[in-house]
Amino acid sequence: MPYLLLCIGCFFLVLSGVGLFYPTTSTLDPLSIQALFEHRSTTLNHAAIVLSLLGGMPFLFFFTAFLCVYQTWIQNYKSLIFITLSISGSITIGWLLKWSVDRARPLEIYHLVQPYGASFPSGHSLYAATLASLVMLLLQQHRYRTPVILVSTLWFIMMGLSRIYAGVHYPTDVLAGWGIGLIWTSLLWLWLYQSNFNNNFFRSKI
Numbered sequence: 001m002p003y004l005l006l007c008i009g010c011f012f013l014v015l016s017g018v019g020l021f022y023p024t025t026s027t028l029d030p031l032s033i034q035a036l037f038e039h040r041s042t043t044l045n046h047a048a049i050v051l052s053l054l055g056g057m058p059f060l061f062f063f064t065a066f067l068c069v070y071q072t073w074i075q076n077y078k079s080l081i082f083i084t085l086s087i088s089g090s091i092t093i094g095w096l097l098k099w100s101v102d103r104a105r106p107l108e109i110y111h112l113v114q115p116y117g118a119s120f121p122s123g124h125s126l127y128a129a130t131l132a133s134l135v136m137l138l139l140q141q142h143r144y145r146t147p148v149i150l151v152s153t154l155w156f157i158m159m160g161l162s163r164i165y166a167g168v169h170y171p172t173d174v175l176a177g178w179g180i181g182l183i184w185t186s187l188l189w190l191w192l193y194q195s196n197f198n199n200n201f202f203r204s205k206i
Contacts, residue, residue, distance in 0.1 A: 110167025129181025
């Protein structure tokens with residue numbers, strides 16, 4: 001599972017780079033925003049606004065706190081560290097890239113919701129991919145892993161598409177957010193769970 005997520009994340013990140021830096025494909029970004037803007041509906045507008053609220057920092061912190069409390073209760077401290085580093089790392093990476101790249105948002109006329117910070121990468125997409133991948137990794141041996149994977153995948157895809165529909169991110173921003181979230185969480189999982197050094201460390205400390 002972690003290697004699959006890592007490959008998918010790299011694929012998304014490469015697509016983002018191609019779309020962002022190649023002139024022949026970079027024109028697709030504003031065209032996508034315009035096309036979705038012209039086909040908005042009241043139902044989809046409400047859905048995009050709800051997803052914007054669910055994908056923001058308050059929900060992210062609430063869900064993370066719930067997972068951390070549960071892992072502490074069952075005394076699974078390795079998973080607790082994994083969740084904490086996944087979320088805190090994705091937030092740090094996302095805002096460092098926003099600050100360093102400093103890409104302008106789509107024109108304000110397209111904005112359905114109030115955005116914060118620069119456009120690249122999409123924070124909502126990054127957080128959604130991070131949450132989805134950590135849930136899939138933590139429950140990959142669970143008997144209900146198939147519906148968990150389907151719901152988690154649907155979650156981060158819908159979150160990313162809603163940001164494009166809401167006119168606050170370009171498709172390349174969303175692809176980058178997905179890619180970074182999947183890559184970061186997968187690498188962290190491999191380091192914590194499949195590294196001999198870390199396995200020996202946790203066996204001796206916990």
